[in-house]
Amino acid sequence: xxxLKDRIIADGVAIGTEIVKVDSFLNHQIDVALLDEIGQEFxxxxxxxxxxxxxxVEASGIAIACTTxxxxxxxxxxxxxxxxxxxxxxxxxxxxxxxxxxxxxxxVRVSKKFLVPGDRVLILDDFLAHGEAAFGMAELVxxxxxxxxxxxxxxxKQFQGGGKRLREKGFLVESLAVIESIQDGKINFLx
Amino acid sequence: xxxLKDRIIADGVAIGTEIVKVDSFLNHQIDVALLDEIGQEFxxxxxxxxxxxxxxVEASGIAIACTTxxxxxxxxxxxxxxxxxxxxxxxxxxxxxxxxxxxxxxxVRVSKKFLVPGDRVLILDDFLAHGEAAFGMAELVxxxxxxxxxxxxxxxKQFQGGGKRLREKGFLVESLAVIESIQDGKINFLx
Numbered sequence: 591x592x593x594l595k596d597r598i599i600a601d602g603v604a605i606g607t608e609i610v611k612v613d614s615f616l617n618h619q620i621d622v623a624l625l626d627e628i629g630q631e632f633x634x635x636x637x638x639x640x641x642x643x644x645x646x647v648e649a650s651g652i653a654i655a656c657t658t659x660x661x662x663x664x665x666x667x668x669x670x671x672x673x674x675x676x677x678x679x680x681x682x683x684x685x686x687x688x689x690x691x692x693x694x695x696x697x698v699r700v701s702k703k704f705l706v707p708g709d710r711v712l713i714l715d716d717f718l719a720h721g722e723a724a725f726g727m728a729e730l731v732x733x734x735x736x737x738x739x740x741x742x743x744x745x746x747k748q749f750q751g752g753g754k755r756l757r758e759k760g761f762l763v764e765s766l767a768v769i770e771s772i773q774d775g776k777i778n779f780l781x
Numbered sequence: 782x783x784x785l786k787d788r789i790i791a792d793g794v795a796i797g798t799e800i801v802k803v804d805s806f807l808n809h810q811i812d813v814a815l816l817d818e819i820g821q822e823f824x825x826x827x828x829x830x831x832x833x834x835x836x837x838v839e840a841s842g843i844a845i846a847c848t849t850x851x852x853x854x855x856x857x858x859x860x861x862x863x864x865x866x867x868x869x870x871x872x873x874x875x876x877x878x879x880x881x882x883x884x885x886x887x888x889v890r891v892s893k894k895f896l897v898p899g900d901r902v903l904i905l906d907d908f909l910a911h912g913e914a915a916f917g918m919a920e921l922v923x924x925x926x927x928x929x930x931x932x933x934x935x936x937x938k939q940f941q942g943g944g945k946r947l948r949e950k951g952f953l954v955e956s957l958a959v960i961e962s963i964q965d966g967k968i969n970f971l972x
Contacts, residue, residue, distance in 0.1 A: 619895040620843075620858040622850045648840035649860065652811075653847040659813045667811040669840065704810040 591631050591766040594744065595779055597624060604772045608750070609691070616744065617650035617716050625657045628766060632714065632742050633661035635764040639739050641712045643668055645705070645727055647687075647698050650716040654744060658714060668705060670698040670727060685729035688722045690750075698726045702734070709736035718743030718765055721752020728761070745769065748780055782822050782957040785935065786970055788815060795963045799941070800882070807935065808841035808907050816848045819957060823905065823933050824852035826955040830930050833901045834859055836918055838878075838889050841907040845935060849905060859896060861889040861918060876920035879913045881941075889917045893925070900927035909934030909956055912943025919952070936960065939971055 603611040615621040632654075641662050646655040647670040655667045672687075673696065682699040689696070705711070713727045724741050731738045738761065746753045746765030749772075756763050770780040794802040806812040823845075832853050837846040838861040846858045863878075864887065873890040880887070896902070904918045915932050922929045929952065937944045937956030940963075947954050961971040 613892065614895070618860065618862070618892060620847060620850075620860070621855075622847050622858060623855040625847060626851075649843060649862075652840060652843045653858070656811060656813050656816060656844045656847065659811075660817075664812075664814040664817075667813060667844070669809065669811070671809070671840070701804065701809060704805070 591628070593624065593627055594631075594767045597621075598745070598767060598777060602777055604775045604777050607772050608747075610745070610747070610769065610772060610777055612716075612745065620653055622653075622657075625653055628654060628744055629657035629659075629661050631766055632658045632764070635742065635766075636712060636740050639712075639762075640710050641665060641739055642708075642710045643705070643712070643736075644714055645670065645700070645711050645731065646714050647723055647727060648672055651714055654716060655714045658742075662712075666704075668700055670700045670730060672696045672698055683730045683733040685726040685733075687726035688720075690720050690722070698723070698730065700730050700734075705730060705734035705736055707735040709734065710739045711736050712739055713741045714743075716744050718746040718752050718756075718763070719750040721750075721755050724752065724756055728756075740764065742766075747772075782819070784815065784818055785822075785958045788812075789936070789958060789968060793968055795966045795968050798963050799938075801936070801938070801960065801963060801968055803907075803936065811844050813844075813848075816844055819845060819935055820848035820850075820852050822957055823849045823955070826933065826957075827903060827931050827953075830903075830953075831901050832856060832903045832930055833899075834896070834903070834927075835905055836861065836891070836896070836902050836922065837905050838914055838918060839863055842905055845907060846905045849933075853903075857895075859891055861891045861921060863887045863889055874921045874924040876917040876924075878917035879911075881911050881913070889914070889921065891921050891925075896921060896925035896927055898926040900925065901930045902927050903930055904932045905934075907935050909937040909943050909947075909954070910941040912941075912946050915943065915947055919947075931955065933957075
């Protein structure tokens with residue numbers, strides 16, 4: 591997605607070899623016009639696939655999911671909540687998600703009421719890095735006996751391997767910008 | 782806002798005398814069609830007021846802010862991040878927010894880069910209860926020497942007094958549904 595890559599080049603900040611900050615337009619301050627284009631692009635990428643619900647995880651995925659849902663005919667969005675493990679889990683599906691950046695493990699949870707057998711779920715998130723969040727959400731879908739029909743990421747950091755692992759599991763993964771490497775402050779795109 | 786009140790009556794769940802759960806359509810699962818109507822209604826309520834940025838706090842405010850921003854000509858959204866106090870605060874404005882529901886105190890923070898003098902800020906959130914989140918965000922705006930031009934809540938729980946306190950401080954507050962009391966499982970609306 592050209593507009594997105596151009597924006598990452600213009601306003602993304604490379605830190606070391608692993609991190610690209612996009613907090614000026616995607617996950618702290620949000621450019622809602624770009625967000626709308628992102629939603630349209632996801633709808634195009636998953637065209638022809640029946641989706642009944644979009645699943646994401648708080649907080650950065652919410653804006654992306656809600657904007658994309660419009661282009662799938664206003665289907666519901668469900669955002670998983672992050673919580674420290676070992677708190678109340680009744681009435682929830684729950685999966686553990688490791689954060690490589692923060693060095694923490696948290697639970698992601700969704701109410702059993704809102705993820706049900708028969709749901710055809712599209713998972714969306716801002717980043718696809720090691721794939722931990724996506725695998726966690728896929729696990730929620732599995733627990734609910736719903737069907738996972740696709741996974742979309744705004745930015746995939748290919749060198750962290752999450753996309754590869756998800757595709758090897760047979761999941762359909764679409765990323766709008768794929769970063770091959772980050773070196774010397776430069777962000778190198780695969781596509 | 783009639784569509785919203787009707788929805789709260791139909792799908793909101795009253796718990797005790799203080800809590801109304803709207804997780805089936807507003808802050809866990811999200812009805813994006815209703816969200817769009819909410820955005821339009823906020824634009825109508827704050828018509829004629831120049832707004833350059835919408836400020837909210839993660840996670841439930843994000844969808845509301847992004848949808849509303851469209852109806853203000855795609856102005857940027859900034860969402861404050863919640864963090865435990867005493868962690869890194871450099872480069873951030875920070876304010877403490879008490880949660881009456883959870884019995885916790887957290888910091889809300891925004892990067893100094895994205896809230897600047899000259900910004901005309903509209904604060905939006907899902908609930909206005911004791912007003913702690915709104916006062917916290919107002920404090921961020923004050924620290925940035927930006928101007929707070931209005932505060933909007935989807936649902937105000939009038940009996941918890943936050944709206945009154947904010948209006949007494951001279952802030953312009955608009956709430957799309959105002960709950961006067963919750964009794965015996967019934968939600969009573971003021972307007």
